[in-house]
Amino acid sequence: MGHPTAAVLLCQLGLSAAIQWLPDQFQMCRRNLEVMHSIVRAARQTKDVCQKTFADMRWNCSSIRRAPSFGPDLRKGTRESAFVFALAAAAVTHAIAQACASGELPLCSCASIPSEVPGPGFRWGGCGDNLHYGLQLGSAFADSPLKSSKLGTQALRAMNLHNNAAGRQEGMGRQGGTVLSDSLDTKCKCHGVSGSCSVKTCWKGLPDLGEIASDLKSRYLAAIKVTHRLVGPRKQLVPKETDVRPVTETDLVYLINSPDYCTPNPQLGSVGTQDRPCNKTSVGSDGCNLLCCGRGYNAYTEEVVERCHCKYHWCCYVVCKKCRRKVERYVCK
Structure with missing residues (x-):
């Protein structure tokens, strides 16, 4: 890893879904220095993919550029905050799972061989993404700061923890499944004379982070406004409106309405859309x-x-x- 100072800098660069670093997260970082390259990669991917995914909308994810020093729109429980937290949590899990498969991390390796019987013409092999380890370490890193009473209101912490889990759920499988072996794509490599593909070696791999972001964007557009109140013996996130369906584990949720992002407003985190390129012939969000x-x-x-x-x-x-x-x-x- 090199000089300890370099390791600490990597810790500071690492992006969890937290808005600020807390002592327990620094300790976790120091205990898992070899993972920090994956965390930094996830941070950069989160920023790049978020801006690419929303390039054609009024909110174009520009407020993520200053992460982890988020602007007001990402600190107050908005729909945009829900998306960023979910994507960051998915990206951390994604990066760690793939780092295991590529041999970058000494404490993990390829995923276990799938238990399902291979189909005709292919066999299990290769090196699958270690989603189990990615979920285990990624959730610990992203969620640990949100369990501290020092970080935001109880409602905001509950919202962010829910969206973290929704992001990891999306990363586990676009159908929202909870069985890990069913949540990964089957990827194959052909073998045979002159590329005949008479035999295929296959493994389980995660979808591209851009695909996950695209699916999360759909959930962002359908996000549910919630309130945090007592339901039985404990507080839960429930829809603000009584005629809205119950919140599921794959829904994104938010607490307050967003600004319209039309005009600059530093207090709300809006940079406005002046001088943004637009499409004259489009009737969509980029029109x-x-x-x-x-x-x-x-x-x-x-x-x-x-x-x-x-x-x-x-x-x-x-x-x-x-x-x-x-x-x-x-x-x-």
Whole structure:
């Protein structure tokens, strides 16, 4: 791992779903220094994937850039906070599970061979993602700070813990299953003469984090507003509106409404949509009407250089010319 200072820096860079670091999380970090590279990878993936997933919406995940020093919109129990916590929790589990399979971590290795009988034409082999270890360590790292009374209200902690678990549930399987062996994709490699694929070696692997984020975005759009109140002997998260179905373990939940993100408002964590590029012909969230919040848009012309008139030469390269063309762009007023 190198110098202890480097290890501490990795601890500080690591992104859990926590808003701030607490002593017990630092201790856990120091006890598991070899995992910190995976945590840092998960932090970077969370930021990149979140911004890519919401690039066409008013809230484009820009507030995650300062993580773990989140802005107000990610500290107050909003729908956006629900998504970020869920994605971060999934990313940590994802990164650790894949690090086990790639041999990066000394305390874990490939997942166990699946118990199900292989189908015709393939056999179990390879090195599957160790989801069991990823869930075990990932949940401990992401959830431990949220169990402290020093971090936010009881309702906010309950919300974040629920969304952490929902993110890991999504990472376990897009069908929401709870049996680990059923939650992973079957991935295969072909063997045989001249690539005939007469025999396939298969293993269980996690879906791409971008796929998980896309599914979580659907849950974000359908998130349930909740309140934290006594149900029987203990407090639970229940829907704010009485006509809404009960909360399930795969739902994302939030406590307060979000700003509309149309105009800058530092107190609410909104940076506004002014100067954001928009799509003039789209009727979706990236369309100029919705993204610009009815303010209108400005048009400008840009010259782009592209490869064109490409020809294949035997053997074996392609030669292209460079063509210039003008394209019209649109940005929100």
